[in-house]
Amino acid sequence: MGSAGDTEPPLQLQSKNVCVVGAGMAGMAAARELQREGHAVTVMEQSADVGGQWLYDPGTDGEDPLGATEPVRVPGSMYACLRLISPREAMGFSDFQFLPRHGVAGRDPRRYPVHREMYCYLREFCDAFGLLDAVRLNTRVLRVAPAMPASSTRQWAVRSVHLGDRNEKEEVFDAVAVATGHYSQPKLPSIKGMAEWRRRQLHSHSYRTPEPFRGEVVVMVGCGDSGKDIALDVRRAAKEVYLTAKSTEEAMTPAMSKMLAKHANLHLRPQIDQLHADGRVVFSDGSSVVADTVMYCTVYTYSFPFLETCGAVTIDDNRVGPLFEHVFPPSLAPSLSFIGIPRKVPIPWFFEAQGRWVAQVLSGRRALPPEEKMLRSVEEHYRARDAAGVPKRYTHDIGGVEPLKMYEFGEKYCDFRRIEDWQRELILSGIAGMSQDMENFRDRTDDDSENVRKGLQRWYGLAAPAQAQHDQTVSTKDHIHMAAAEVEVDVEVQAMAELLVN
Numbered sequence: 001m002g003s004a005g006d007t008e009p010p011l012q013l014q015s016k017n018v019c020v021v022g023a024g025m026a027g028m029a030a031a032r033e034l035q036r037e038g039h040a041v042t043v044m045e046q047s048a049d050v051g052g053q054w055l056y057d058p059g060t061d062g063e064d065p066l067g068a069t070e071p072v073r074v075p076g077s078m079y080a081c082l083r084l085i086s087p088r089e090a091m092g093f094s095d096f097q098f099l100p101r102h103g104v105a106g107r108d109p110r111r112y113p114v115h116r117e118m119y120c121y122l123r124e125f126c127d128a129f130g131l132l133d134a135v136r137l138n139t140r141v142l143r144v145a146p147a148m149p150a151s152s153t154r155q156w157a158v159r160s161v162h163l164g165d166r167n168e169k170e171e172v173f174d175a176v177a178v179a180t181g182h183y184s185q186p187k188l189p190s191i192k193g194m195a196e197w198r199r200r201q202l203h204s205h206s207y208r209t210p211e212p213f214r215g216e217v218v219v220m221v222g223c224g225d226s227g228k229d230i231a232l233d234v235r236r237a238a239k240e241v242y243l244t245a246k247s248t249e250e251a252m253t254p255a256m257s258k259m260l261a262k263h264a265n266l267h268l269r270p271q272i273d274q275l276h277a278d279g280r281v282v283f284s285d286g287s288s289v290v291a292d293t294v295m296y297c298t299v300y301t302y303s304f305p306f307l308e309t310c311g312a313v314t315i316d317d318n319r320v321g322p323l324f325e326h327v328f329p330p331s332l333a334p335s336l337s338f339i340g341i342p343r344k345v346p347i348p349w350f351f352e353a354q355g356r357w358v359a360q361v362l363s364g365r366r367a368l369p370p371e372e373k374m375l376r377s378v379e380e381h382y383r384a385r386d387a388a389g390v391p392k393r394y395t396h397d398i399g400g401v402e403p404l405k406m407y408e409f410g411e412k413y414c415d416f417r418r419i420e421d422w423q424r425e426l427i428l429s430g431i432a433g434m435s436q437d438m439e440n441f442r443d444r445t446d447d448d449s450e451n452v453r454k455g456l457q458r459w460y461g462l463a464a465p466a467q468a469q470h471d472q473t474v475s476t477k478d479h480i481h482m483a484a485a486e487v488e489v490d491v492e493v494q495a496m497a498e499l500l501v502n
Contacts, residue, residue: 013363016174024052026340026351027179033355037363046140054119065202067186075184077205082115090423112442138163145308147172154335179339185303193275200293210237216292227297242267255438319395322378330374334361344399353410422455
């Protein structure tokens with residue numbers, strides 16, 4: 001046995017002053033992890049509330065429906081009828097699960113609830129952990145740049161403006177975590193005749209409800225998940241809706257076949273060849289329609305117009321880089337980081353893992369590799385993607401290309417536990433169901449496997465008591481019905497547990 005003198009001294013952790021840009025799910029996950037590690041956190045959010053994309057805004061920028069300006073004036077892209085495409089049981093924070101609130105007005109207890117349910121859950125999360133005190137709402141970040149004069153320890157000057165009184169302020173922070181998401185700035189296609197088209201054009205970013213399209217012929221560019229979902233909504237008011245795809249053969253999934261068979265005013269066509277000023281839309285097979293509206297259900301692009309790094313971080317064909325593990329730019333790490341860059345990952349679990357890693361690196365609990373090694377890792381990642389034939393624009397698509405790496409990330413860098421197997425199975429089951437029946441997959445819960453049923457039983461049994469304890473910290477003023485709601489949740493938990501056992 002060694003003497004007391006042989007004991008290693010305790011780790012001296014550092015507390016940093018950190019600015020988090022964005023109060024969406026990624027930003028608030030990062031803020032909680034940073035505070036937990038002992039850092040002083042300031043979150044800046046341009047909207048009037050937390051929530052990011054989950055904060056529904058019925059308004060749009062009528063002067064720029066295509067979202068061609070950068071940055072867009074209205075950041076929200078949520079449409080009114082949107083329901084989650086991932087199950088709530090796999091979308092909770094690690095220690096604050098996304099439990100259904102049965103019997104509470106305005107809440108949606110379904111497995112795949114409407115978007116407002118996610119917003120309410122995020123607000124509850126912020127209340128439970130006292131995060132709102134760190135948030136400055138109605139505050140737009142104008143500039144993030146290295147502070148001058150430069151010192152041995154890099155700092156960042158952050159200039160912001162309060163949108164109410166228009167007062168600008170510049171502050172210096174030890175570190176900045178960018179968590180602005182990637183569903184605000186539309187990426188528009190290049191189609192012959194777009195500039196000459198005299199009728200309505202908009203990006204799905206500006207779509208909210210079908211009513212403005214009543215009686216119209218609408219052509220939709222792109223038929224991914226959001227394209228199909230919006231088409232099903234628009235067709236309720238429109239005369240005809242034409243979905244277009246680069247390959248109609250690949251687009252003709254079982255889900256698409258069912259949609260077309262069920263709805264006579266819904267059609268599938270190949271991609272657009274040209275738009276004409278008289279309203280004609282000519283498709284690549286030579287067929288055409290006269291349309292009232294063309295809606296671009298195309299992707300979004302990463303955009304950080306406030307960030308000045310002298311070329312250390314660039315955006316090229318939707319690749320933000322170089323970023324070590326999609327988080328740290330090697331030459332500016334760890335004082336600059338990005339939370340929420342990866343796509344097709346479980347949220348908020350993945351954001352939690354990223355936030356915890358950033359927080360622990362900033363405190364000194366964990367160390368990053370040398371700059372050269374991080375840069376070499378990024379380059380090797382690029383080469384591997386190129387060799388596998390993955391286009392550059394999918395650089396940050398982890399779940400669709402490297403799902404195993406996605407689940408290993410948190411465990412590798414900050415001992416963050418993996419999502420349980422039954423939750424992964426539930427996610428995959430939802431994806432499979434969506435490819436089979438876009439309209440009804442969310443409401444099919446009768447085909448859960450035994451593994452999922454047992455996992456749900458444990459989930460309800462373990463998550464509810466912990467949630468109730470957190471809820472005791474929530475202000476009665478903010479949640480006047482919370483006490484009654486918790487009683488109903490407890491009853492529902494017991495009933496669900498009995499059902500799952502049977």
